[in-house]
Each structure stands twice: as C-alpha cells, then as structure tokens.
Amino acid sequence: MRYKKILYEYIDTFLNFIYPRNIYCILCDASIDRDEVYSICKDCKGKLRFLGEKTCDICGKPLDELYLVERCLDCINNANYYEKAISCIEYDDLSKKIIYDLKYYKKRYISYHAAQIIYDRLMESGMYEFDIIIPVPLHKAKKRERTFNQASIIGKYLGKMMDIEIDNKALIRVKNTTVQNQLTKEERRENLENAFEVIDADRIINKDILLIDDVFTTGATANECTKELLEKGALNVYVATFATGRNVY
Numbered sequence: 001m002r003y004k005k006i007l008y009e010y011i012d013t014f015l016n017f018i019y020p021r022n023i024y025c026i027l028c029d030a031s032i033d034r035d036e037v038y039s040i041c042k043d044c045k046g047k048l049r050f051l052g053e054k055t056c057d058i059c060g061k062p063l064d065e066l067y068l069v070e071r072c073l074d075c076i077n078n079a080n081y082y083e084k085a086i087s088c089i090e091y092d093d094l095s096k097k098i099i100y101d102l103k104y105y106k107k108r109y110i111s112y113h114a115a116q117i118i119y120d121r122l123m124e125s126g127m128y129e130f131d132i133i134i135p136v137p138l139h140k141a142k143k144r145e146r147t148f149n150q151a152s153i154i155g156k157y158l159g160k161m162m163d164i165e166i167d168n169k170a171l172i173r174v175k176n177t178t179v180q181n182q183l184t185k186e187e188r189r190e191n192l193e194n195a196f197e198v199i200d201a202d203r204i205i206n207k208d209i210l211l212i213d214d215v216f217t218t219g220a221t222a223n224e225c226t227k228e229l230l231e232k233g234a235l236n237v238y239v240a241t242f243a244t245g246r247n248v249y
C-alpha cells in the first residue's frame with residue numbers, strides 16, 4: 001500500500017500545482033483575488049452560511065435566532081460522550097457541493113481549504129489544545145473504493161496548521177455500514193453500534209483528542225467513535241467538522 005500512498009501524495013502535489021490556491025473559486029470557478037481566503041469568491045462566501053455564536057454549546061448545531069438557551073433540545077435531552085463539537089458551515093446545497101466535490105469527485109485540493117476553515121473556527125472558539133488529531137475512519141472496503149478518506153486529508157492539513165500530530169492508526173472502522181442518509185437518529189445509532197475499534201490503545205491513552213470529520217449529521221458517528229476512545233483510555237474527545245445541519249423536530 002505504501003507505493004499507493006506515495007503516488008497519491010504526488011497527485012496531491014500536482015493538483016495543488018495545477019490548481020494554484022486562491023486563483024479560482026472552489027465553488028463556481030470564477031477568478032478571485034489572491035488575498036481571498038479559503039479560495040472562495042465573495043459571492044459564494046456571501047451565500048455560504050458560516051456559523052457564528054448562535055450554535056449549541058455541546059453539539060455545535062445552529063440554533064434559531066429566537067432560541068434563548070445555549071443548548072439545543074437534543075443535547076438537553078440526551079447525553080453525549082464527547083465534550084464539545086464545533087462545525088463551520090451550515091449544511092445546505094452549496095456546502096454539500098464542496099463536500100461532494102472532495103469526497104466523490106475526488107477534488108483533493110479542496111481538503112486544504114476545508115482545513116483552513118476548520119482551523120479558523122477552532123481558533124475563534126478557543127479550542128487549540130489537543131494531543132492528537134484523529135480522523136473518523138472509513139471501513140477498509142470503502143476506502144479502497146474511494147481511494148482516500150476525506151477526513152484524513154483534512155486532518156493532515158489541520159495537523160500541520162496546528163502543529164499537532166495526526167493519528168490514522170489507533171482507531172479503525174470494523175463495520176462497513178450502509179449509507180445512513182435515510183436513517184433516523186435512532187437507526188443511525190443502532191447501525192453504528194460497535195462500528196469502531198481502537199486497535200492501539202497506547203496511542204490514545206490519557207490524551208485529549210480532536211476528532212475530525214467532514215459532516216456532522218446526528219452526531220451518532222462522533223458519539224460512537226468517542227465512546228470507543230474513552231473506553232480504551234482517552235482523556236477527552238472534542239469534535240470538529242466542516243458542515244452541520246439544523247436539528248429537525
């Protein structure tokens with residue numbers, strides 16, 4: 001597998017070369033100013049719903065403007081294993097396009113900009129002290145099919161930006177779950193039960209971990225990973241994702 005990894009590193013470098021950062025908008029391909037952050041044009045930036053302070057203190061989901069408490073109903077009624085989750089952009093058709101381009105259309109260069117966005121969000125939230133970064137793992141069959149784990153390449157860039165080691169080995173996905181899009185929160189939870197396994201506890205013991213993923217949907221994936229990490233000796237688990245949707249009641 002090593003040669004494959006090297007090959008992808010080359011492809012990554014090459015793509016970064018032919019897609020020089022901050023020349024074209026990653027969403028609409030319009031030319032942009034060199035100093036435009038995230039390689040997204042002003043127009044698209046204005047349309048993306050970046051999350052601010054009006055988010056749930058625990059799961060990071062956007063809260064309605066008129067909502068007065070700092071936790072969403074879901075987090076008031078259910079306990080989560082992770083300490084706190086944050087996300088950057090509301091999940092809608094536009095942010096979905098960024099994720100799909102990265103995940104399914106294999107535009108790997110997008111991961112660098114996703115990492116920048118997550119980095120800025122972590123800094124403004126005062127979350128930067130972690131021992132290691134762990135990306136939510138893909139099952140090996142799915143990874144073979146997709147050729148890479150988007151969470152892992154986002155995590156790689158984020159690790160460089162934060163000067164924190166990324167660990168792709170400690171936590172693995174042992175259950176190849178079916179697509180979860182159509183499932184309810186409870187079904188997702190059941191579907192993910194025992195889906196993750198820590199195979200090298202020494203790497204995570206007594207560590208503050210930042211778990212990385214592209215999308216936070218119901219939080220079932222983050223919770224299941226956290227549960228396993230805590231059971232095997234991790235100290236605390238925090239979660240950062242690129243996009244998240246609103247709670248539907």
Ligand SMILES: [Zn+2]
Binds near residue numbers: 044
């Ligand atoms: Zn644009």
Ligand SMILES: [Zn+2]
Binds near residue numbers: 057058060071074076
């Ligand atoms: Zn919440």
